[in-house]
Amino acid sequence: MITKLQVVLTERAGEQVRALLARDETTTGYGLRVGAEPGGCSGYKYSLALAPAAEKGDITVRQDGFDVFVASESASLVHGVRIDYAESLTSSGFVFSNPRAADPCSCGSSFSADSADSAERQEGDEDTLWRQVDEAIQQVRPFLQRDGGDVTVVDITAGVVSVRLTGACGGCSAALDTLTGVIERQLKESVPAVERVVLAY
Numbered sequence: 144m145i146t147k148l149q150v151v152l153t154e155r156a157g158e159q160v161r162a163l164l165a166r167d168e169t170t171t172g173y174g175l176r177v178g179a180e181p182g183g184c185s186g187y188k189y190s191l192a193l194a195p196a197a198e199k200g201d202i203t204v205r206q207d208g209f210d211v212f213v214a215s216e217s218a219s220l221v222h223g224v225r226i227d228y229a230e231s232l233t234s235s236g237f238v239f240s241n242p243r244a245a246d247p248c249s250c251g252s253s254f255s256a257d258s259a260d261s262a263e264r265q266e267g268d269e270d271t272l273w274r275q276v277d278e279a280i281q282q283v284r285p286f287l288q289r290d291g292g293d294v295t296v297v298d299i300t301a302g303v304v305s306v307r308l309t310g311a312c313g314g315c316s317a318a319l320d321t322l323t324g325v326i327e328r329q330l331k332e333s334v335p336a337v338e339r340v341v342l343a344y
Contacts, residue, residue, distance in 0.1 A: 174210035179220035279333035302338035
């Protein structure tokens, strides 16, 4: 699941979009719809269109002077895309680059989705792990809060969960070690992916 969609337009691309939007009164208040659909020489192709407003299910990303609309079903394919505008002696137009996409075509508008799908799955796994850890922490939190303390998850990396203890939990190191051990035991029982719990200062 994409938690924060990233679509970046270079200054040249932004200027071109603003020029298109200002070309006549009928496009006043419009935004730019960015999408990806089956086709092109590598499996998928990017698409651009001026649009009057977001549609149901769209994700809106604010740019300098206009909105970018992306359909939720296209989000994983366009997440991380950088849109530029290039001009040469023989042609001009928008060019797309996306480090998450596999096998981008030299035409600049076609790509394979293998890498994007893989990154999306990885991001989804990370979201699931954070949610599982948070749910397990909720089981521990009432016991700490009863004594005036609390626990916050700071980071999760390679199965290691960093937590910050606050309030009455900030006592001697022996007490902190005991609390960390209790939290680690609870998390390991609830979330198999957790290997260790460490204190963050």
